[in-house]
Amino acid sequence: MNKSLISRDYKGRELFFGITLFLSDIIFLGLSFLLSFLLKFKVESYEVLGTNLKYYFIYSVVGIFLIVTIFGLRRLYSFRNLYKGMGENEGVASSVIVSIFLIIMFNYYFNRGGYQLSRTWLFYSPLIAIIIVIISRSIVKRLFFLFLSRIGIKTNLVIIGISEESKRIAHTFNKSTIERIKVIGFIEDKHSRGKPVKTESRKDIKVLGTLSNLKSIIEKYKIDRIIISSPNLKYFDIMTLLDKIGNSNIEVQMSPSLFEFSVSRMKMFDYMGVPLIQIQKVEIKTFDKIIKSIIDYTIGLILLIIFILLYPILGILIKINSKGPVIYTQQRYGENFRKIRVYKFRTMRAGADKEKEYIKKIYDRKSNFKIKDDPRITRIGRFLRKTSIDELPQVLNVFKGELSVIGPRALVIEEGDRLEKWEKKRMQVSQGITGLWQVSGRSDINYEERIKLDLYYIQNWSIWLELKIVVLTIMRIFRGTGAY
Numbered sequence: 001m002n003k004s005l006i007s008r009d010y011k012g013r014e015l016f017f018g019i020t021l022f023l024s025d026i027i028f029l030g031l032s033f034l035l036s037f038l039l040k041f042k043v044e045s046y047e048v049l050g051t052n053l054k055y056y057f058i059y060s061v062v063g064i065f066l067i068v069t070i071f072g073l074r075r076l077y078s079f080r081n082l083y084k085g086m087g088e089n090e091g092v093a094s095s096v097i098v099s100i101f102l103i104i105m106f107n108y109y110f111n112r113g114g115y116q117l118s119r120t121w122l123f124y125s126p127l128i129a130i131i132i133v134i135i136s137r138s139i140v141k142r143l144f145f146l147f148l149s150r151i152g153i154k155t156n157l158v159i160i161g162i163s164e165e166s167k168r169i170a171h172t173f174n175k176s177t178i179e180r181i182k183v184i185g186f187i188e189d190k191h192s193r194g195k196p197v198k199t200e201s202r203k204d205i206k207v208l209g210t211l212s213n214l215k216s217i218i219e220k221y222k223i224d225r226i227i228i229s230s231p232n233l234k235y236f237d238i239m240t241l242l243d244k245i246g247n248s249n250i251e252v253q254m255s256p257s258l259f260e261f262s263v264s265r266m267k268m269f270d271y272m273g274v275p276l277i278q279i280q281k282v283e284i285k286t287f288d289k290i291i292k293s294i295i296d297y298t299i300g301l302i303l304l305i306i307f308i309l310l311y312p313i314l315g316i317l318i319k320i321n322s323k324g325p326v327i328y329t330q331q332r333y334g335e336n337f338r339k340i341r342v343y344k345f346r347t348m349r350a351g352a353d354k355e356k357e358y359i360k361k362i363y364d365r366k367s368n369f370k371i372k373d374d375p376r377i378t379r380i381g382r383f384l385r386k387t388s389i390d391e392l393p394q395v396l397n398v399f400k401g402e403l404s405v406i407g408p409r410a411l412v413i414e415e416g417d418r419l420e421k422w423e424k425k426r427m428q429v430s431q432g433i434t435g436l437w438q439v440s441g442r443s444d445i446n447y448e449e450r451i452k453l454d455l456y457y458i459q460n461w462s463i464w465l466e467l468k469i470v471v472l473t474i475m476r477i478f479r480g481t482g483a484y
C-alpha cells in the first residue's frame with residue numbers, strides 16, 4: 001500500500017479502511033456460514049454433503065451480499081463511524097438478522113416445492129455471523145491503526161476550550177493505545193498564545209491561539225481532528241466555527257456538556273472512557289435522496305390531482321375578488337442558489353410586490369418575512385393563505401424538478417442574498433413546499449428559529465420525519481394557525 005495514498009489524504013485513508021473492512025466482512029461472513037453449515041450436519045448427520053452444499057453455497061453468497069449491502073447503507077464502512085462501539089455492534093446484529101429474514105422470505109416465495117433451508121442452519125448462521133463479525137471488526141480496526149502507526153501515520157488533534165473536561169480529554173487521547181494521536185494543543189480566546197496548560201498526565205500542552213486563528217492553525221499543524229469542549233460557545237458560535245472548517249475532511253467531535261447545540265444526526269461514542277459526539281456534515285445522503293424522490297412524486301401526484309380539481313373554482317374566485325392573473329410567479333432560490341420561478345395562487349392585489357415600503361419591512365432580518373394584517377392581501381387571499389392552499393401550484397415546481405414537497409422554504413432573492421455564510425448550508429438541499437418550521441409555528445416563528453429548524457431537518461432527515469411533517473402539515477392546514 002502506497003504510504004502517500006493514506007498519509008495526509010483523509011479520503012484515501014477512509015477508502016483504504018473501508019475496503020479493508022469490506023473484504024474482512026466478506027471473508028468472515030463466509031467463514032461463519034461455513035461453520036453454521038458444518039455444525040448443522042454435525043447435529044443432523046443423516047444427509048449427504050454434496051447435494052446440500054450447492055444450495056447452502058448459493059444462499060450463503062446471497063446472505064453475504066445482502067449483509068455487506070446493508071452495512072454500506074448504514075455507513076458501517078465509514079472511517080468516521082470507527083468508534084461507534086455498541087452502536088456499531090447493534091448495527092451489525094440488526095443487519096445480519098434482517099438479511100437472514102430476507103433469505104427466509106426469498107426461500108419461501110421463490111422456491112416453493114423446492115429445497116427448504118434447515119431451521120438449524122437458519123438459527124446458527126446469524127448467531128455465529130454476529131459474533132464472528134463483531135470480533136473480526138474489532139481486530140481489523142486495531143490492526144489498521146497498528147499499520148498506520150508502523151508507517152508513521154498519526155492523527156493531529158486540537159481541542160477548542162480549556163476546562164477540566166478538556167484537560168481530561170487531552171490526557172486520554174495522549175495515552176491512547178488504539179490510535180496514534182498527537183494532541184497538538186488548545187484553542188482558547190481567554191488564554192495567551194503559547195501559554196502551557198497542564199493535563200492530568202502532568203504533561204504541558206500549549207495554547208495555539210484563538211478561534212480567529214483557527215484556519216491558519218489547521219493549515220500549519222495539518223490538523224485531522226477537532227474536539228469542541230468550550231462551555232462558552234453557543235449554537236451560532238459553533239455553526240460559524242464549522243463554517244470556518246469548510247468542506248475539509250477534518251473530523252469534528254464535541255463534548256456532551258455542549259448539548260445546547262442540538263443539530264443532531266450526531267453519533268455518540270465512547271473513546272477510552274471519554275464520551276464524545278461526532279458531528280455529521282449537513283447533507284442528505286444519496287440513498288436518502290432516492291427515498292425522498294419517491295415520497296416527493298407519490299405525494300406530488302396526489303397534490304397535482306387536487307390542484308387540477310380546485311383550479312377552475314379558485315380561478316373564478318380570485319378573478320372576481322381582484323383583477324390580475326390567477327397564478328402568481330416569483331423568482332426564488334432553489335437548491336444551491338439556482339434561480340427558479342415559483343408558482344402560487346395569487347393572494348394579493350396586482351402589483352403588490354412593487355410597493356417598496358412593504359418590501360423593505362418584509363425583508364428586515366429582525367422581523368418575520370410576512371406582515372400580519374397586510375392590507376395588500378385580498379379576501380379570498382386571506383383564506384388561501386390561512387389554509388396554505390395558495391402554495392398548491394408549487395406541485396408544478398416539484399414535477400419540474402425544482403422543488404421537493406418537503407424541505408427548507410425556497411427563499412426570495414432579497415432574503416437569500418442576506419444569508420450569513422454558515423446559514424447558506426440550508427441551501428445545499430432541495431427546497432420544499434412545506435417543512436419543519438412551517439409546521440412548528442409558520443409565520444409566528446422568528447428568523448433564528450427558522451434557520452435552526454431548517455438545519456435540524458437536513459441533519460435529522462429520515463422517512464419518519466418526512467411523513468411526520470406531512471401529517472403535521474395537514475393538521476396545520478385544517479387548524480389554520482400561524483399563517484397570514
